[in-house]
Amino acid sequence: MTARIGVVTFPGSLDDRDTQRAIRLAGAEPVALWHKDKDLKQVDAVVLPGGFSYGDYLRAGAISRFSPVMGSVIEQAKAGLPVLGICNGFQILTEAHLLPGAMLGNDHLHFICRDQKLRVENAGTAWTGDYTAGQDIHIPLKNMDGRYVADDYTLDKLEAEGRVVFRYVDFNPNGSLRDIAGITNEAGNVVGLMPHPEHAVEPLIGTGRTDGLLFFTSILKKLVGA
Amino acid sequence: MARVVVDVMLKPEILDPQGQAVQRALPRLGFEGISDVRQGKRFELEVDGPVDEAALARIRDLAESFLANTVIEDFTVKVEEVAEAAK
Amino acid sequence: MARVVVDVMLKPEILDPQGQAVQRALPRLGFEGISDVRQGKRFELEVDGPVDEAALARIRDLAESFLANTVIEDFTVKVEEVAEAAK
Amino acid sequence: MSRTPLDTVEHATATPDVELPWAELGLKKDEYERILEILGRRPTGAELAMYSVMWSEHCSYKSSKVHLRQFGEKAPESDALLVGIGENAGVVDVGQGYAVTFKVESHNHPSYVEPYQGAATGVGGIVRDIIAMGARPVAVVDPLRFGAADHPDTKRVLPGVVAGIGGYGNCLGLPNIGGEVVFDSCYQGNPLVNAGAIGVMRHEDIHLAKASGAGNKVVLYGARTGGDGIGGASILASETFDDAKPSKRPAVQVGDPFQEKLLIECTLEAFQEKLVVGIQDLGAAGLSCATSELASNGSGGMRVTLDDVPLRDSTLSPEEILMSESQERMCAVVEPEKVDRFLEICEKWDVIATVIGEVTDGDRLEIYWHGEKIVDVDPRTVAHEGPVYERPYARPEWQDALQADDANKLPRPETSEELRDQVLRLVASPNQASKKWITSQYDHFVQGNTVLAQPEDSGMIRIDEESGLGVAIATDGNGRYAKLDPYAGAQLALAEAYRNVATTGAKPLAVSDCLNFGSPEDPAVMWQFAEAVRGLADACRQLGTPVTGGNVSLYNQTGEVAIHPTPVVAVLGVIDDVARRTPVAFREEGQLLYLLGDTREEFGGSAWSQVVHDHLGGLPPQVDLERERLLAEILISASRDGMIDSAHDLSDGGLIQAVVESALLGGKGARLIVPDGLDAFTFLFSESAGRAIVAVPRSEEVRFNDMCGARGLPATRIGVVDGGAVELQGEFELSLEELREAHEGTIPALLK
């Protein structure tokens, strides 16, 4: 038995096919979900992929957050459904208030594409079980609006509760407060991050590293209890 | 038909690199005497029908839930005079 | 110190994808009765010293040459009342 | 707002004496007379609008056509060519049932006026060309030229252009896998923004721009039509034709990449369900172009109801609608019973789609407005039978003096310190410096198939996940070489792109080009153009790589001063398994460095002559296409058989530039020795063509040497991958840190 992992396609999603490929390479079954459908097709987990949904017009994620599919995602995430938001997906999760804080334009005002070093701070979420806390990994980063901000109270709370899942190491590529690259909700089922694990799953492609595959094997293990 | 303007600006405590970039460029352009620049968004909404208090209240809701992200942004809503001072 | 606001909007005949995206989303949010949305930029400049005609003229130059590209954008320059109607 | 009475065909026939503003629309007197002759009456305003845009230089290639013919006439035999010149883009067979389409186009002038939007819409336009062939776009490239790096206006133009290319391409989800950035004061008022795209499809999915089958519907889909880029046509919209009020219509368009992304998805879905008979993108000349080309390439005629075109601005006149260059629109020809399904797919993607006409039995293109016929033409006369000029050309007088001003006679470094210093200056000069500041603003990873991207010699994309089949692309063009000798310069551009593709292990297959020149009305410029085309066509024949399409951009000049002739050449290659690609970076200490090819004293147009002496004169490097072919074969075999671990072609900046790049990328230094028969200076800085450096694992040395020896390619051992510095034995040592600072610091410092 394997797990069925949904990947939502919004208009302007770009990495939906890549995410499906990563899920397949990890041994799970990808299920395409459509933004206009409320139906999550009984999936065991959902990924909101990267891209520029609705062109990132207004604010990244601001328009997608109101799509029919997000109504169901919000409801089920609150009930424990594992949800991963990658880049644009992370932005959608903050706009939907499933994760605290907000994403703003990079402090240097440019799009940035690079092989980014990250530290795994929390290996206890639904999506990071195959990593070890403190481990350094390299995952491609590519975004225009990657600056994570929240007020000090929220940041302190996130840190105190161990909800900072990833931190940028050596170089903060966008001005994110406290070098935050990814966070989780209180229950640990919803995770959002700016870098793109689905682009680090094959040795020949992209940066040639496979550090991202563990996201997808982590969730698979969690779901099938292997 | 009337125009309602919603201005959305980053909260003062949030870093505004765009405004800063403009400010940094000013000396190069021979500009002195501007101590701070902030850059935000301006939405012009053309409203059918009268802009009464009820309509304005709805637009404030819209601004609060959609046009601005109040985690990081403040907004103001104004009805615009028709004859605007051009340039 | 005074505040001068420069509003930069795409010229009416120019496509405004951002405004369009907002407008198209409105019905989904349960909003009716807004026939057009345009999105532009708002710059708030804090000016040292008095904002006299000379200062305004310089800011108009700045807007024309730097803040806006007049090939596709129009701008307006206004001195802002200090006590602004908040929200 | 239309004129009263409406200028219908009937009205035009009845009022033969009405003066039309043909000159204001850019037509010459004889061209207008030709239109009168074709129609046998005066044109209506709408017809005049169509002829004037379609017969413009940009759309009709009237100055360049007589020369471009050589690309067809001299085309080499190639089994790979599935669709040649003349379609939206050429199509190449890359094996395993896959076909690849690619093309490069210019968006130079708009990018100077409004850098962000100009460049963005340039990407949008070329990508629509690719989808119009039936292909899924898989990558973009962007060859760029700017004015002097330290000129204040470069600070305005470059960041805007780069942000625009990134903003559009990133949002479409297309990895950017290559391009160029060149600075030269000759491009000051005329930056060159060329954009290329590649698409992939199965052979059976190739679609052409033609409208066949009477009764088939013409569907316009995508963005609404606005008053974009219609400049002159607004004259036609005025109350009387001579009331030439200043145009309020914008000359620059704003792009909406989100809309284009939807357009890609719904077009591909329609292709997949085989709903489309013919398809055409709307680019320059908008509906005028799309309708006349679709109709003239098909078997029948076409009837269009202009009232059905969805508008963004309800005040547009029919003339303006016909000329509008609003972005993100496409036109499809669909069988009647499939129209509903087509519209459904568009609706799924929230794309506006409207039936605006149908294919007819006849051979006329008829366009209606408010029920009246305003256009009735033979579409071929609009689309294909525009004027053709044999413009006079002449070798300029200054050419001899320029070539006589020999760069080989420039003072050379005399001490080791000077040599070291000049190496540092070279790798830090804007043209040789790292372009990371630019390329890191482009997404290289999206679609998850990028094997190689910047700063590799060519970009490479996997197109089949099972077999590992991939394609590679490189673009090159050296305006300095072309200025010294346009014939050789064009050949060198091809040779370099060809070499770059082969260096990564791919087999070069086909060529697209973008020919950027000054005014064709200047005989000297026309000569440069004629020479460049002749050179490129000859070289393509010799290398067996047909030109599949391209673009010409003329009038890139300010007053009397033209840009350097700048033929930009893109070469597409194929590799059976991307696992065997060869990267640029040094990978393992101890590997042996070999220089392939012959090094001569060749400094004309070189980077060294520019950086150290601010000089341009003499002759460009010698062209030896047979050598290029042999070098390519060796590089491809060596990659296939695992004999080399890294490779880098030599071009501007010469050997030292290549070594420094490979060293910095791999984080591994090199110890070099000047080979017998060469002096250190020539060894480092010469720009002789047909060369590359390769890193050979020691276990492969014998085999590799034997192969080169057997095939007659000079291969000289010049050193070893080693340590944390680039060292030239007996001369100097430069630590990787010092080199990195020099090489990577320049562009950010200039643009901060």
Ligand SMILES: Nc1ncnc2c1ncn2[C@@H]1O[C@H](COP(=O)(O)OP(=O)(O)O)[C@@H](O)[C@H]1O
């Ligand atoms: N504008 C650009 N966009 C994308 N890639 C670029 C651009 N400019 C340069 N590059 C990339 O940087 C690398 C070095 O460029 P260049 O020195 O021109 O290469 P070469 O000399 O091998 O032709 C190449 O991989 C090239 O594709």
Ligand SMILES: [Mg+2]
């Ligand atoms: Mg190269």
